[in-house]
Amino acid sequence: MLQINFLRDNKQEVIEKLKVKNFDASSIIDEVITLDDNRKSIQQESDELLSRANSIAKEIGVLFKEGKGTETNDLKEESAQIKEKTKSLQSTLSDTEHQIWEKLVQIPNIPHFLVPNGKSDADNETIKEVGEIPQLPDNKKPHWDLCSQYKLIDFELGNKITGAGFPVYTNKGAKLQRSLISYFLDKNIDDGYEEFQPPYMVNEDSAFGTGQLPDKEGQMYHVTADNLYLIPTAEVPVTNFFRDEIINKADFPIKCTAYTPCFRREAGSYGKDVRGLNRLHQFDKVEIVQVQHPKDSYETLDVMVNHVSSILEELELPYRILRLCGGDLSFTASLTYDFEVYSAGQDRWLEVSSVSNFESYQSNRLKLRYKDENGKTQLCHTLNGSALALPRIFAALVENNQTDNGIKIPKALQEYTSFDIIE
RNA sequence: GGAGAGAUGGCAGAGUGGUCGAAUGCGGUGGUCUUGAAAACCACUGUACCGCAAGGUACCGGGGGUUCGAAUCCCUCUCUCUCCGCCA
Structure with missing residues (x-):
């Protein structure tokens, strides 16, 4: 399996070299990169929400310790909303990751420059x-x-x-x-x-x-x-x-x-x-x-x-x-x-x-x-x-x-x- | 096949709801000391993703659930170990 970052950085070269293996990589590489861009933005959004949820949990912990347990309701409400959102983000994320994987395993290894052209x-x-x-x-x-x-x-x-x-x-x-x-x-x-x-x-x-x-x-x-x-x-x-x-x-x-x-x-x-x-x-x-x-x-x-x-x-x-x-x-x-x-x-x-x-x-x-x-x-x-x-x-x-x-x-x-x- | 126990960082091994990515020991790396080495002492020491960076997120066998919050509670799967039986 090739690495996505390698495909990003060397797209044209990979496409050229895979022609030697009689494999047309032009569209699949674009698909992988698009999916990966997608993945990044989903993850970023999800990470931010999770980060907020983590700090809410800490705040609630502090409030309980100080005996202010009754003041936590708003925070709990926010946390519940975040959970709702991250749940769907996480499932989109794993779908996207799976799609990327399915594309990546279809791309063969890149031939060395010594490999001659040929069909059989x-x-x-x-x-x-x-x-x-x-x-x-x-x-x-x-x-x-x-x-x-x-x-x-x-x-x-x-x-x-x-x-x-x-x-x-x-x-x-x-x-x-x-x-x-x-x-x-x-x-x-x-x-x-x-x-x-x-x-x-x-x-x-x-x-x-x-x-x-x-x-x-x-x-x-x-x-x-x-x-x-x-x-x-x-x-x-x-x-x-x-x-x-x-x-x-x-x-x-x-x-x-x-x-x-x-x-x-x-x-x-x-x-x-x-x-x-x-x-x-x-x-x-x-x-x-x-x-x-x-x-x-x-x-x-x-x-x-x-x-x-x-x-x-x-x-x-x-x-x-x-x-x-x-x-x-x-x-x-x-x-x-x-x-x-x-x-x-x-x-x-x-x-x-x-x-x-x-x-x-x-x-x-x-x-x-x-x-x-x-x-x-x-x-x-x-x-x-x-x-x-x-x-x-x-x-x-x-x-x-x-x-x-x-x-x-x-x-x-x-x-x-x-x-x-x-x- | 029957019965039971367990799965935590390179290894060993704590941790049973909050400041735990995780004590401690060993190992490893760097340093001090030494002519050199050992010993001792000090510091550092998991992986992946996002980010120029600061930093953030995830991971304590896999998956799901409860909860504001899970290594810790519940369900489920897988695997390993011990004892018994069978057997090369």
């Missing part, structure tokens, strides 16, 4: 491509075939017990999965992140804080009996650790990592995109989250990008980094780098990480602040990224490393798997 993922900008695309023999297979051949994943069993998009990992598939989780967490911890195991369900306030509500309500599984949401990513619980907090400046940057399963309804997905591990309702992910001082957040974003790169290089996976265009950038992000690995069995690039700076957009919702040099509270910046999402890494590893004799495990993982080939 076709317009994303490739900024780096690393590694050789493996040349596999003609009898190469996609991971779903390999997973069934080597008994790594039982998709049918998942269908039976839950439904499509809920795979059952078996045997060395399960071990590989567990190894990847440990490996990713260790890499993140080595880079200075603190490990957490958060809850897998969050309340409404948390889902709002990171921007899942109200924008993406239908994407989450909702446990209605208890009004809790299954997390779509660890970003939600972990970033919400800091909701309603004022951070000590010396604690910047705050670096958290967490492994969690992620639950997504993925309503509307279909076709070859969802085959095998490509798109699941439940999947595993190791997330990194940082809370940073605004002046350092973009430097931090680059550091996070380099960190994710180093993991992919160690796993010997060919990857590319994309800078998302305005049309593909999420509602809440200012700048996002997507990582895609090349999965040679299906000859496709698969997104395995998305690293974003949200600037103060989440912080404003979260009320996540720090005190500046002058002792004034300011909003922090939040960032997060996947390091990394498991299923597509799994798919790419299996596809790229297939040989006639089995699937080879990259060196970096062998100490975790305790095997170097799946036969």
Whole structure:
């Protein structure tokens, strides 16, 4: 959520920048400012009346103390009138505040100046491509075939017990999965992140804080009996650790990592995109989250990008980094780098990480602040990224490393798997 | 699931109708003292909104009510804790 005063002071700039996200903000900003002007004058009027009411109450108190209780009737009468008036003012005020809120949550975050124009993922900008695309023999297979051949994943069993998009990992598939989780967490911890195991369900306030509500309500599984949401990513619980907090400046940057399963309804997905591990309702992910001082957040974003790169290089996976265009950038992000690995069995690039700076957009919702040099509270910046999402890494590893004799495990993982080939 | 207790500032913990945005302690910041540190002492130390400022307003879990006046009384919701039962 953007701050009203920011919108007031930078109206034209905001309108221009939001065009990159294909969002026309011209009228909504005016509406917000008008409503806010309204709010101010209502509040001013109400505050004056309340101030008078407060002093009346004090006067009456003094009169009673002096034994002049009979002289209070006029004051009581005035107070009753004030109460009448403030009651309606207060209700108009809260209506107005609600209207402002409803407008504000519709305005997306402002894109960073590096974000390219564009309508869809076709317009994303490739900024780096690393590694050789493996040349596999003609009898190469996609991971779903390999997973069934080597008994790594039982998709049918998942269908039976839950439904499509809920795979059952078996045997060395399960071990590989567990190894990847440990490996990713260790890499993140080595880079200075603190490990957490958060809850897998969050309340409404948390889902709002990171921007899942109200924008993406239908994407989450909702446990209605208890009004809790299954997390779509660890970003939600972990970033919400800091909701309603004022951070000590010396604690910047705050670096958290967490492994969690992620639950997504993925309503509307279909076709070859969802085959095998490509798109699941439940999947595993190791997330990194940082809370940073605004002046350092973009430097931090680059550091996070380099960190994710180093993991992919160690796993010997060919990857590319994309800078998302305005049309593909999420509602809440200012700048996002997507990582895609090349999965040679299906000859496709698969997104395995998305690293974003949200600037103060989440912080404003979260009320996540720090005190500046002058002792004034300011909003922090939040960032997060996947390091990394498991299923597509799994798919790419299996596809790229297939040989006639089995699937080879990259060196970096062998100490975790305790095997170097799946036969 | 049954019974009970509670929710106050960064934390602990007073406050049961008026001068309470809230005692006190701890913590934190600044200062005095000291070669330095500790100790001691002094001062400051919640958030948000309006206002150039002075200042004003709101907030003692959320919402509503009683009253001239509510942290304090009433209703309601939510959450937490303790005991019992069940259970990983």
